[in-house]
Amino acid sequence: MNAFVTALQLSVAAAFVSIPVVRARFGATATAAARAELDRQGVRTTVLEENGMRFDAGGHETWAPVAIASAVGATAALGLAGVAWAGTASWIVLGLVLAINLVILYSNLTATSSVRAAFARKGDPELARIDVAALLKAAESGFPRWVWVLQNARHVVVFGAAALALITPALG
Incomplete structure (x- = not known):
């Protein structure tokens, strides 16, 4: 049971690490495309950097997913080590991960309106x-x-692995 839950937790951690990996690999190309679009619109191309908008792996696009992956990985290690409070730590961390991923999903779905509102502010x-x-x-x-x-x-x-990692111990 611990190995299964650990595998689920590590899949959640890997999913979060995929964000900065993809942005590190392709972010410069995305930034160049965005700058070209700004130039096409007659807007200064430095406006993205001036306002903290990034498509690469810099800033919170790296530290946040890596921190989340590290926290999930740490709870997985605690579970494998048989630490008595590992289950409680997993509930807290994975509960937060589910909430954070809801925010990420929402921001993905509302990116256009959110950026428009941020620019207006x-x-x-x-x-x-x-x-x-x-x-x-x-x-x-x-x-x-x-x-x-x-x-x-x-x-x-x-969503799936975190939820399954939370309910599996209760089923066992």
């Missing part, structure tokens, strides 16, 4: 005139098509 007229949907579509074109499949598979793995 800045009060910069140049940001307000950006066609955000075109900008995000251009950035997305910098990633291979299979990344969309990976992104959705990642959600399935995180």
Whole structure:
């Protein structure tokens, strides 16, 4: 049972690590495509960096998924080591992972409106005139098509494996 739950936890950790790996590999291409779209729109291409918008593996796009994967990996190690409170730690960590993944899924689904709203809050007229949907579509074109499949598979793995890792001990 511990090995099965550990395997589930490690699959959740791997799913989170896939985010910075993909962004590290293809983020520069996505950024270049986004900059080209801004240039096409007549907007200064530095506006992304000036406003903290990234498509690469920098910043929170790396430290957050790596921290989550590390926390999940640590609870898996505690379970394998037979630490008495490993189950409680797993419940806490995996519960948080499920909540965090819901936020990630929501942000993926509402990216255009969220970016538009964030740009509006800045009060910069140049940001307000950006066609955000075109900008995000251009950035997305910098990633291979299979990344969309990976992104959705990642959600399935995180939600499914985390939920199964939480309920399996109760069934045993």
